[in-house]
Amino acid sequence: MNETPLIGRLLNALKRFGMGIVNKFKSFFVVFAMIFVGIGRAIRNFFQKIVRAAKENPKSFKKGLSSFFLMGLGQLRNKQWYKGVPLLSVLVIVLLVEFITGDYIYAPGELQNHPPEDTLYFFRDYGGLFTRGVWGFLSLGALTIGMEYRGNMIVNEDFAYDWLQADNSRTLMGEGIIIFVIVAVIIGLWIFSIRDAYKTDLKIRAGMGVERAKDWLRRVWDDYFAYIIILPALFLITLFILIPFVFSFMVGFTNYDSAITLRADLIQWHGLTTFRDVFGADPAFRDFFLVVLGWTTIYAILSSITVYVLGLIQALIIESRYVKAKKVWRLILILPWAIPGMISLLVFSNVFGTDGLANRLLSDWGMVESVRTFFEMVGLLEPGGSGSIQWFTNPNNPNMARFIILIVNLWMGYPYFMLLITGVLSTIPQSLYEAADIDGGSASQKFRYITLPFVIRATAPVIITTFTFNFNNFGAIYFLTGGGPRYRTAEIPQSLRGIEPGQTDILISWIYSMAFESGDHDTYNLAAVYSILVFIIVAGFSIYYLSRLKSFWEED
Amino acid sequence: MKYKVQRVLATIFSYTWLTASVLIALAPVSWMISAAFSDARRLQDVPVIPNFAEFSLNNYREVFTYRSSSGAALPDFVDSFLTTLFIATLSTILVVIFSSLVGFAVTRFRFRAKKPALLLMLGLQMFPSFMGMIAIFIIFRVFGWLNNPFYLTLIYVAGAIPFNTFIVRGFMRNVPRSLDEAAMIDGATNLQVMIKIIVPLAAPIMGFIAVNAFMGPWLDYILPSIVMPNNETVAMWLFRMQEPTPAPFEPMLFMAGALFLAIPIMIVQIYMQKYITYGLTAGAEKG
Numbered sequence: 001m002n003e004t005p006l007i008g009r010l011l012n013a014l015k016r017f018g019m020g021i022v023n024k025f026k027s028f029f030v031v032f033a034m035i036f037v038g039i040g041r042a043i044r045n046f047f048q049k050i051v052r053a054a055k056e057n058p059k060s061f062k063k064g065l066s067s068f069f070l071m072g073l074g075q076l077r078n079k080q081w082y083k084g085v086p087l088l089s090v091l092v093i094v095l096l097v098e099f100i101t102g103d104y105i106y107a108p109g110e111l112q113n114h115p116p117e118d119t120l121y122f123f124r125d126y127g128g129l130f131t132r133g134v135w136g137f138l139s140l141g142a143l144t145i146g147m148e149y150r151g152n153m154i155v156n157e158d159f160a161y162d163w164l165q166a167d168n169s170r171t172l173m174g175e176g177i178i179i180f181v182i183v184a185v186i187i188g189l190w191i192f193s194i195r196d197a198y199k200t201d202l203k204i205r206a207g208m209g210v211e212r213a214k215d216w217l218r219r220v221w222d223d224y225f226a227y228i229i230i231l232p233a234l235f236l237i238t239l240f241i242l243i244p245f246v247f248s249f250m251v252g253f254t255n256y257d258s259a260i261t262l263r264a265d266l267i268q269w270h271g272l273t274t275f276r277d278v279f280g281a282d283p284a285f286r287d288f289f290l291v292v293l294g295w296t297t298i299y300a301i302l303s304s305i306t307v308y309v310l311g312l313i314q315a316l317i318i319e320s321r322y323v324k325a326k327k328v329w330r331l332i333l334i335l336p337w338a339i340p341g342m343i344s345l346l347v348f349s350n351v352f353g354t355d356g357l358a359n360r361l362l363s364d365w366g367m368v369e370s371v372r373t374f375f376e377m378v379g380l381l382e383p384g385g386s387g388s389i390q391w392f393t394n395p396n397n398p399n400m401a402r403f404i405i406l407i408v409n410l411w412m413g414y415p416y417f418m419l420l421i422t423g424v425l426s427t428i429p430q431s432l433y434e435a436a437d438i439d440g441g442s443a444s445q446k447f448r449y450i451t452l453p454f455v456i457r458a459t460a461p462v463i464i465t466t467f468t469f470n471f472n473n474f475g476a477i478y479f480l481t482g483g484g485p486r487y488r489t490a491e492i493p494q495s496l497r498g499i500e501p502g503q504t505d506i507l508i509s510w511i512y513s514m515a516f517e518s519g520d521h522d523t524y525n526l527a528a529v530y531s532i533l534v535f536i537i538v539a540g541f542s543i544y545y546l547s548r549l550k551s552f553w554e555e556d
Numbered sequence: 557m558k559y560k561v562q563r564v565l566a567t568i569f570s571y572t573w574l575t576a577s578v579l580i581a582l583a584p585v586s587w588m589i590s591a592a593f594s595d596a597r598r599l600q601d602v603p604v605i606p607n608f609a610e611f612s613l614n615n616y617r618e619v620f621t622y623r624s625s626s627g628a629a630l631p632d633f634v635d636s637f638l639t640t641l642f643i644a645t646l647s648t649i650l651v652v653i654f655s656s657l658v659g660f661a662v663t664r665f666r667f668r669a670k671k672p673a674l675l676l677m678l679g680l681q682m683f684p685s686f687m688g689m690i691a692i693f694i695i696f697r698v699f700g701w702l703n704n705p706f707y708l709t710l711i712y713v714a715g716a717i718p719f720n721t722f723i724v725r726g727f728m729r730n731v732p733r734s735l736d737e738a739a740m741i742d743g744a745t746n747l748q749v750m751i752k753i754i755v756p757l758a759a760p761i762m763g764f765i766a767v768n769a770f771m772g773p774w775l776d777y778i779l780p781s782i783v784m785p786n787n788e789t790v791a792m793w794l795f796r797m798q799e800p801t802p803a804p805f806e807p808m809l810f811m812a813g814a815l816f817l818a819i820p821i822m823i824v825q826i827y828m829q830k831y832i833t834y835g836l837t838a839g840a841e842k843g
Contacts, residue, residue, distance in 0.1 A: 035672075174694030225746040226665030229657040233717050236654070240714035241680055243695065244688025251690070317574065322567040331826070332578050335585060338825035342775040342791060343814045346798055347584055350807065355600050357587060411580070419829055468682070474778075512686055512778075524690070531687040539682035543675050 064198035071190050074197025082213040087193050094186060102128030125163045130179055137176020140267045141167025156263055169267035177247050252528035258521040274525045284493035296506040300471040303409045310410060311417025319425050337415035345479035348408045352391035359388040395485045398503035405504060409476055424458045468542050477509040499523050507534050591811035599807045615812035633813060636788040643709045643773045650713045651769035652762055658717060659724025660750045677718040689782050696783050703787040708780060712773055720765050727761040728754060764831045767824060790817060
């Protein structure tokens with residue numbers, strides 16, 4: 001927490017950089033506002049169109065109306081059985097599923113004996129897939145183990161009478177979101193059915209006749225080919241990216257923390273409370289968040305810059321005229337890049353263990369003391385220690401661990417940039433250098449005014465993606481230090497005990513350990529809120545950047 | 557004369573610098589090799605430079621025979637290797653099919669709100685993926701997919717589509733439209749245009765995507781550890797071997813297994829370096 005002046009200056013620079021970004025992002029917020037206005041306008045237009053249709057073509061409108069009351073009926077009345085029958089059967093299947101998975105047939109008999117003043121959750125006990133799903137999502141459950149309900153005791157598991165089983169809020173929430181997505185698809189079909197019935201009727205009245213099944217299929221296959229071929233991909237993305245995203249987003253608005261034992265307690269919606277905690281209601285959260293955010297940003301910036309600079313230096317040296325056998329050097333130097341990241345990181349976490357390879361080599365060479373003195377001088381170790389060096393576990397000075405993280409990241413990351421920049425160097429037109437020679441330019445001038453601008457312009461997008469990648473580089477921290485060194489217990493405020501970050505944790509690794517590795521303290525709502533913040537930072541940054549790239553907006 | 561001295565100094569500096577770089581790059585690799593083929597029981601006793609006088613295959617014998625339960629049909633490592641191989645192969649096939657379909661659709665047709673949708677897709681991926689894993693876990697349990705590598709593969713495929721769409725798009729839009737139009741005039745359908753003209757022309761980029769899709773699942777740890785708790789992948793095996801708790805803590809076996817996996821992956825990566833400039837257009841980055 002006690003930053004050296006150097007880091008203080010860095011933070012200041014960051015602040016200025018941040019203000020710059022905020023100013024640029026104003027246009028980003030304008031885009032957001034435009035999206036909302038656009039949605040509002042679309043909704044208004046939708047209803048205006050309906051009103052206009054009812055006024056101008058009341059007869060066709062009635063066809064649409066019949067599809068509104070019974071999906072597919074309008075199509076059947078238009079004599080388009082090939083549309084009407086599938087639409088109608090979707091409706092029938094939905095109703096059947098709701099009826100079969102529900103217990104509606106028992107309801108009348110059982111409700112007769114039910115005293116009206118007792119609590120009763122009708123959809124919980126009798127509802128089918130859809131109504132129960134919606135009920136579960138809105139309420140997140142009602143009954144927990146040991147409660148008395150309708151004259152019985154609620155238990156953990158009851159396979160014969162599932163209504164006696166305690167509600168698992170988390171599952172209800174997940175299932176609820178899935179149900180909402182399915183319902184959205186059905187509503188989409190429904191709207192299609194209404195519009196189609198109306199439009200077809202218009203065509204019939206204009207004397208264009210009814211399209212036959214074969215023609216319709218061919219036309220759809222041709223005109224909607226693009227939509228059809230992305231359907232399977234869309235399905236997978238919805239199931240495995242969109243639904244999980246919505247779910248974890250929603251968790252941020254609940255009270256799901258370590259106090260909740262599923263089935264014994266209920267999760268409840270509690271709005272923005274967790275957000276309020278993070279933004280100042282509880283200073284401990286805010287302070288630790290800012291510390292971790294600061295280190296995350298510094299880490300992301302420094303790790304991107306170091307790999308870039310070293311990559312550039314190596315590329316220049318290998319490509320210089322003094323070096324022979326360029327291909328051989330390059331081949332050996334890219335080995336660290338070729339090794340899978342997880343393996344390198346785990347190996348390095350062994351190398352820098354307290355009795356790991358690094359310490360052993362230093363003692364074999366008799367260099368422990370001189371290296372120790374060196375690190376004391378640069379401030380990475382406090383004076384007065386002795387024996388082997390604690391690379392990752394020194395709680396007094398996390399900067400040593402941070403330094404090693406950056407070094408390992410450099411080892412793994414620079415070959416990529418070396419290769420990339422080598423490729424770019426070969427595309428710089430030789431004529432530029434020849435012109436410089438004629439004007440008597442020195443080597444350093446040529447580098448400064450020709451090579452460097454050319455390389456930076458060509459690699460700018462990669463610098464940005466490297467930055468966002470490092471901002472979320474979970475493995476670099478988790479596999480290397482596991483977030484350590486830990487804070488001393490006395491330094492941790494009461495409200496954060498058990499879920500506090502390690503001193504080298506970046507946001508993403510802190511979120512992970514908070515949600516999954518804190519044992520009895522696993523805290524999901526806070527982790528979700530932090531995830532949302534990380535998401536806004538990183539996605540905002542890269543979407544803003546991508547949307548500014550000319551190549552993105554070019555027409556295909 | 558002055559020029560010559562400068563030249564010699566620069567040459568000496570370059571070679572010293574490069575030699576030092578090579579030593580630093582190779583030291584951990586050499587240590588891994590040394591550990592994998594050593595007889596030592598502790599990692600601390602392994603020298604940096606392999607001692608081939610004491611060359612031993614004991615670690616590998618152990619890796620390929622160790623079973624955590626005696627009833628297991630296959631040794632743990634072999635089992636996890638085959639599981640991961642299945643996932644990687646299936647993921648390759650599906651990712652290539654889906655990416656070419658989506659890439660083709662995106663480059664050759666007009667959509668409503670196409671570009672905002674593309675941006676949204678990329679943006680969604682910036683959400684810390686493991687936060688979604690509680691939800692993925694629930695989905696898997698509700699549908700009974702836990703411990704089933706097929707459904708794990710589908711997650712990888714879903715995750716690969718947005719990014720690959722960008723790469724394929726960058727490539728396919730350089731294929732001139734006049735080719736499609738000529739084929740259309742000859743009576744080809746959309747599907748024929750795609751399969752017979754565009755995809756063959758985009759074959760190099762498909763190779764790039766295929767290799768990436770094949771490599772991705774090998775050393776992914778968190779996702780399989782959550783949705784396949786009882787069906788190990790190699791990454792889970794590796795992590796289990798080098799974690800002090802719970803047992804078995806076998807860092808020597810970790811080194812042997814890691815080397816066994818790293819070598820083919822390294823060869824493929826080195827072969828793939830010619831594709832590295834795609835990173836310039838698509839923003840690729842090794843993960």
